[in-house]
Amino acid sequence: MYPIVLLSVLGIVVLYLGFLKSKSILLPATLLFLVVAMIGNFFEWNDGELLYFKGMFAVNKLTLTFNAIVLFSAFMIVAMTQGFQDNEEAQPAEYFALMLFSLVGAFMMIGFENLIMLFLGVEILSVAMYVLTGSDKRNLRSNEAALKYFLMGAFATGIMLFGIALLYGASGSFSLNGIESFVTLNQRSPSYLLYAGLLLVLIGMLFKVSAAPFHFWTPDVYDGAPSIFTAFMATIVKTAGFAALFRLLSHSFSGIYDFWWPTLSILTVLTLLVGNIIAVYQDSFKRMLAYSSISHAGYLLIALTSMTKQTENAILFYSMAYSFATICAFGVLIPVAREKSLEGRPNESYEAFNGLAKNNPLLAFVLTVSMLSLAGIPLTAGFWGKFFVFSSAVERELVWMIIVAVLMSAVGIYYYFRVIMAAYMKEGDTATIRIAPFYKIVLIAATLLTILFGLAPGLFEAAM
Amino acid sequence: MLTDFGILLLFILAGLGLLGLILGIGRLLRPDRPNPEKNATYESGEEPVGNANVQFNVRFYVVALLFVLFEIELIFLFPWAVVFGNEDLIQQTDGRWGWFALAEMTVFVGMLILGLAYAWVKGYLDWVRPKPAIPATESPVPAALYEAINKKYESKTVNKT
Numbered sequence: 136m137y138p139i140v141l142l143s144v145l146g147i148v149v150l151y152l153g154f155l156k157s158k159s160i161l162l163p164a165t166l167l168f169l170v171v172a173m174i175g176n177f178f179e180w181n182d183g184e185l186l187y188f189k190g191m192f193a194v195n196k197l198t199l200t201f202n203a204i205v206l207f208s209a210f211m212i213v214a215m216t217q218g219f220q221d222n223e224e225a226q227p228a229e230y231f232a233l234m235l236f237s238l239v240g241a242f243m244m245i246g247f248e249n250l251i252m253l254f255l256g257v258e259i260l261s262v263a264m265y266v267l268t269g270s271d272k273r274n275l276r277s278n279e280a281a282l283k284y285f286l287m288g289a290f291a292t293g294i295m296l297f298g299i300a301l302l303y304g305a306s307g308s309f310s311l312n313g314i315e316s317f318v319t320l321n322q323r324s325p326s327y328l329l330y331a332g333l334l335l336v337l338i339g340m341l342f343k344v345s346a347a348p349f350h351f352w353t354p355d356v357y358d359g360a361p362s363i364f365t366a367f368m369a370t371i372v373k374t375a376g377f378a379a380l381f382r383l384l385s386h387s388f389s390g391i392y393d394f395w396w397p398t399l400s401i402l403t404v405l406t407l408l409v410g411n412i413i414a415v416y417q418d419s420f421k422r423m424l425a426y427s428s429i430s431h432a433g434y435l436l437i438a439l440t441s442m443t444k445q446t447e448n449a450i451l452f453y454s455m456a457y458s459f460a461t462i463c464a465f466g467v468l469i470p471v472a473r474e475k476s477l478e479g480r481p482n483e484s485y486e487a488f489n490g491l492a493k494n495n496p497l498l499a500f501v502l503t504v505s506m507l508s509l510a511g512i513p514l515t516a517g518f519w520g521k522f523f524v525f526s527s528a529v530e531r532e533l534v535w536m537i538i539v540a541v542l543m544s545a546v547g548i549y550y551y552f553r554v555i556m557a558a559y560m561k562e563g564d565t566a567t568i569r570i571a572p573f574y575k576i577v578l579i580a581a582t583l584l585t586i587l588f589g590l591a592p593g594l595f596e597a598a599m
Numbered sequence: 600m601l602t603d604f605g606i607l608l609l610f611i612l613a614g615l616g617l618l619g620l621i622l623g624i625g626r627l628l629r630p631d632r633p634n635p636e637k638n639a640t641y642e643s644g645e646e647p648v649g650n651a652n653v654q655f656n657v658r659f660y661v662v663a664l665l666f667v668l669f670e671i672e673l674i675f676l677f678p679w680a681v682v683f684g685n686e687d688l689i690q691q692t693d694g695r696w697g698w699f700a701l702a703e704m705t706v707f708v709g710m711l712i713l714g715l716a717y718a719w720v721k722g723y724l725d726w727v728r729p730k731p732a733i734p735a736t737e738s739p740v741p742a743a744l745y746e747a748i749n750k751k752y753e754s755k756t757v758n759k760t
Contacts, residue, residue, distance in 0.1 A: 304604070
């Protein structure tokens with residue numbers, strides 16, 4: 136609750152700080168505001184279950200932990216923003232303000248207790264992302280991505296709104312508790328209005344987390360958007376989206392599990408296949424990361440489909456491990472692509488990484504750890520993420536799904552290792568890339584956290 | 600017993616029926632003598648020129664956006680006004696209710712005003728955007744001197760890429 140109010144107000148403050156002559160205050164101010172929001176987030180840690188806005192918004196330890204992951208990821212991404220000061224076209228105040236506002240939307244999605252609040256959160260998050268996607272105004276690809284994202288996103292939101300209307304029509308309530316009691320009362324005599332509504336809401340939400348077959352926008356949008364905002368999209372939208380999906384399915388619709396799990400399991404397998412197999416054929420590292428984000432949505436969907444007691448923990452841990460690794464990957468991509476730029480545009484292909492390790496051992500190491508974590512190799516956080524996801528599926532006896540997932544992880548190793556091979560084994564001449572000290576600290580911190588949670592995953596549960 | 604949706608259906612049907620009835624009566628009663636003048640599109644008494652399917656200036660969208668923003672604000676003001684003037688609530692709280700409601704609305708309108716002010720200062724409300732003024736400096740130091748210094752310390756400057 137506090138971070139929502141704080142970031143709404145501080146976002147406006149950032150917007151108005153943009154009127155100052157010096158743009159250099161914006162970055163430290165935004166980072167400070169994120170820290171303030173993080174402190175505000177933990178103010179309610181020991182208060183148990185709280186309800187706000189006439190029961191429309193809930194705060195408990197789970198939502199606070201999700202908030203903390205989102206805030207921490209945002210802090211790292213904002214800390215990595217660079218070059219806005221030198222760019223005449225850039226509007227750093229507006230970018231930072233939009234980032235803070237979009238976090239407000241993410242918090243609403245994480246803690247909603249009422250479908251109206253979910254819709255509001257999705258919209259606040261998405262509208263900010265549409266603008267950030269198109270923020271590189273002179274780049275045609277960025278414009279195309281923004282338009283595509285906006286049109287498809289608007290459709291998905293419309294479908295979700297229709298689903299919410301049908302859910303209201305069936306149960307007579309927008310609140311999760313109201314729908315839950317309707318579902319438990321009418322388990323025997325199904326309401327088709329409710330089923331249709333649930334499916335439409337699921338379609339809307341699965342679009343936002345880019346699960347197949349609603350993934351078509353992902354590669355183009357991730358590719359076209361400026362890398363720093365792609366990192367923001369890949370981590371924060373995904374974490375918030377899965378938090379919202381988990382809340383919806385575990386809270387209101389656990390009574391009709393038998394209805395939605397077959398649908399979701401088919402989509403899960405489809406997402407895993409599409410994400411991993413198409414990623415193999417990519418020549419651009421950034422586009423590969425887009426498909427990898429689709430495939431990680433697939434792994435998270437496994438946890439959602441199994442919906443056991445472990446699911447909560449699995450989704451939390453997986454989204455955290457995925458966020459840290461993705462931030463590292465983009466954190467290495469941005470300076471390397473800028474160094475190797477072709478015709479004034481950053482070069483985001485695999486070739487840009489050739490021979491990176493020779494003069495940039497730190498960047499190559501960060502890249503390696505993040506790729507190992509994304510591939511799910513032991514001693515990284517990504518391994519335990521996959522482990523928790525699979526063990527929740529084992530508990531539900533969804534063995535066939537695990538077989539598909541393990542096969543697809545093997546495919547994943549191929550394309551994740553391609554960039555490691557390029558960095559260490561291929562010939563290439565990359566000069567030593569200068570990195571700002573703060574940028575370096577963020578990269579090292581994210582890498583160390585990935586290894587730390589890989590060595591001791593219990594630390595995370597202990598902190599809860 | 601009708602459900603709420605049943606009433607809605609009846610309402611829609613009644614609306615369609617009434618529309619059909621009125622148009623039908625009009626059709627039966629009116630004389631039918633068309634001419635090109637009558638068939639032309641009516642646009643505020645102006646004579647229509649060309650096709651309506653043309654590109655509009657993008658600035659209209661900014662105006663439309665601001666209009667929608669403040670229209671929504673007005674829509675929120677109406678239900679608020681009803682609660683604000685509720686005599687029972689005012690008497691129960693010795694008049695503090697009014698101040699509370701006023702403060703809440705001030706926060707809401709204040710947020711929107713901040714947004715408007717931002718758009719104003721940025722110049723999005725000006726129909727004719729002013730040309731950017733390129734600042735010119737009159738320095739007694741000749742430009743060649745700067746270039747010489749830059750060249751001299753070229754190797755030491757931080758590569759900003």
